[in-house]
Amino acid sequence: MNFPNTFHFILPTEIRYGKGIIHELPAVLKATSARSVMLITDTAIRRQPFCQEIINQLKNGGIEVHLFDGVEANPKDHNVEEAARLATDLHVEALIALGGGSPIDCAKAVGVVASHGGAARTYENRNLIVKPTLPLYTIPTTAGTGSEVTFSSVITDSRERFKFTIKSPAIAPKIAFIDPTYTHSMPAGLTAATGLDALTHAIEAFTAKVATPLSDAAALYAIERINSNLKQAVFEGDNAQAREAMMTGSLLAGIAFSHSDVASVHCIAEALGGKYDAPHGVCNAIALPVVMEYNLAFAAERYARVAKAMGFHFATEQEGAEMAVRRVQQLAKEIGLPEFRSLGVRPEDLDELAEHATRNGSNRDNPRPMEKSDYLCLLKTLMNQK
Structure with missing residues (x-):
């Protein structure tokens, strides 16, 4: 990059x-x-x-x-x-x-x-x-x-x-x-959703087209902290060490994306949140693995570095990138985040949601160029998930 x-x-x-x-x-x-x-x-x-x-x-x-x-x-x-x-x-x-x-x-x-x-x-x-x-x-x-x-x-x-x-x-x-x-007073569901929201900020900041060395430094350490501590924070709410790690991870992710950008995950999440008043963190968490998979061919080197920050070892960039995608999918399931269907999305709304995602100011910074047809494809994929 x-x-x-x-x-x-x-x-x-x-x-x-x-x-x-x-x-x-x-x-x-x-x-x-x-x-x-x-x-x-x-x-x-x-x-x-x-x-x-x-x-x-x-x-x-x-x-x-x-x-x-x-x-x-x-x-x-x-x-x-x-x-x-x-x-x-x-x-x-x-x-x-x-x-x-x-x-x-x-x-x-x-x-x-x-x-x-x-x-x-x-x-x-x-x-x-x-x-x-x-x-x-x-x-x-x-x-x-x-x-x-x-x-x-x-x-x-x-x-x-x-x-x-x-x-x-x-x-x-x-x-x-x-x-x-x-x-410490946050319930498990909110801890899970906000934690994946922070992870989304860090990953998107690191892979956005406008990333810089300084935003990268904050994003990679945020990924490391969040990946290693989110499950403990969700299931051991009074674990002070995990809570502190998540707070610093979220802080660093905020610094990262405000000096880079977010991308298509947020474009979808903000379209869903605007239309259905759905929780932002949940929308990000649901969309993150699907968008990462869609971006894979355009961001393999970056996703491989995400996998390295998560502690994985691999032989090739492609292998590492796929590990990062699978880890995000696994983490979302392990912490019990809801499925896309729980948001109540109606098939007749997909065109409007795709239009709103395309109009989002962060769309231009996604590593893969995205048009309305791409967002429709992603939304249909999410609708068809079992």
Whole structure:
């Protein structure tokens, strides 16, 4: 694979990692003169004891906290716009996102709409983000999306049922406070889905046409960490070592794909998520092995290196590439991820799904050139799986 002659690497987000690291947040806010914040999360996280503990720490530190817990899975444009109106009306000075990818992606978009006005989808055109956005601090509670350090936000257009992306370094979180103990409360199914989501990020970042040496380094180590620890994290939820490995793997995968790209797995997953509101991590996990197999002839050298990161030994690139595909298939089964048919996809929707996948901005970076007919082929393959 030939790297581009030029590339950029920017990581605007400071990372603070460790058990109890959230204790530093009130002092950080005070140092920036922020006295009023909006905590953006969802109802499931709102019920977790650590959510109230974080709110109490902020209040005890002299910070006024306004709670918005209306983020839906696959955050919608109206979630963003409602939270942005509240943030504007309340004159908050900073945003805190607590949760998985949905609250964090929502909060990034809220920062843009609150400072610029208008509809969320307007800022699919990154050139329209011309002013500073509300400063954002992230606290991830899943080991999956890596969104705590990326500068992209995926939002669902609720009328078109189409996922669009807002991407700009201007929306990057200021600081990510990463405490792997927050993931210990994740149930096995969510751990499995988010873990395969992180693996998808790493593999697609490594095989995308715009990969760079720096994104490769993060992606390969992420693959190593996730492959070696995902099963333990799923079946031994209180295994602190496995949870920490998954959190660092997810973090590295986020750094990798934000400095490379994702590809056709995400094109399919985002089409499915937009149409059926299906869980993003599950959609990625279901599509990953099928897309890898479809890409095999165009990415054998890269997939062989994925297999090497997974600990396999082999005689030829082709053998290694096939090992990587089989390992992903095996891992998805071992951790009990659902089948494609569980998403309720209707045969009459396949053409629309293929069209949406083709329109996805990451389609151009898949190692195999993909047209609508290719996505139809893949979707039919998934529909026919036993």
